[in-house]
Amino acid sequence: MGQRRLSLVDRLIGEADTVLRTLSNRGNQAARPSPAAGHSETELNEGQRKHVAGLMRVNHTGEVCAQALYQGQALTARLPTVREEMDHAAEEEVDHLVWCEERLRQLDSRPSLFNPAWYGLSFAIGAVAGAVGDKVSLGFVAATEERVCNHLKDHLKQLPEDDRKSRLILQQMLEDEERHGENALEAGGTDFPRPVKDAMTAVSGLMTKSSYWV
Ligand SMILES: [Fe+2]
Numbered sequence: 064m065g066q067r068r069l070s071l072v073d074r075l076i077g078e079a080d081t082v083l084r085t086l087s088n089r090g091n092q093a094a095r096p097s098p099a100a101g102h103s104e105t106e107l108n109e110g111q112r113k114h115v116a117g118l119m120r121v122n123h124t125g126e127v128c129a130q131a132l133y134q135g136q137a138l139t140a141r142l143p144t145v146r147e148e149m150d151h152a153a154e155e156e157v158d159h160l161v162w163c164e165e166r167l168r169q170l171d172s173r174p175s176l177f178n179p180a181w182y183g184l185s186f187a188i189g190a191v192a193g194a195v196g197d198k199v200s201l202g203f204v205a206a207t208e209e210r211v212c213n214h215l216k217d218h219l220k221q222l223p224e225d226d227r228k229s230r231l232i233l234q235q236m237l238e239d240e241e242r243h244g245e246n247a248l249e250a251g252g253t254d255f256p257r258p259v260k261d262a263m264t265a266v267s268g269l270m271t272k273s274s275y276w277v
């Protein structure tokens with residue numbers, strides 16, 4: 064087998080490994096400890112527990128999408144000048160994924176069953192955006208992060224006041240996502256027009272509604 068063929072096989076195994084790690088629980092390791100670590104659990108009634116689990120499941124699916132988006136992009140984008148920055152952002156998304164997963168377990172719940180479908184769709188979108196060009200690719204990251212930040216702010220308002228664990232996780236995620244979005248624009252990402260952002264909001268609305276329940 065030629066060198067080229069081998070490296071392609073290696074790459075495909077690496078890509079498949081990322082997919083499996085993201086879609087299987089406990090497959091990833093966070094680089095940073097969860098912001099919730101060391102904080103005591105609050106007493107939630109059944110209704111509150113279910114609501115918080117629904118919100119955390121939505122955030123978890125968002126992080127699954129982030130993994131897929133970065134993976135799809137990495138496959139097709141050139142991004143020569145911002146590769147390191149993007150890789151760093153992708154690493155932080157793994158932290159978010161693991162923190163949400165862990166919080167879901169603590170709430171006696173589980174990730175969404177629709178995650179494989181959202182993974183596939185986000186991967187395809189990332190690959191297309193990456194193939195179109197770096198400005199679009201980075202613009203897509205910026206517009207996505209803007210949507211994610213809106214969700215996070217909304218969820219922070221909805222969390223029960225004394226659910227400190229969930230709150231600390233979402234606060235750190237919000238800080239990270241805002242930075243990812245700003246960096247993508249500073250690196251030359253296109254600021255997408257309002258109709259495109261509205262279409263993205265509509266699709267993410269489908270994701271949040273389905274992941275909250277299933
Ligand atoms: Fe994230």
Ligand SMILES: [Fe+2]
Nearest residue numbers: 208239240243
């Ligand atoms: Fe992000």
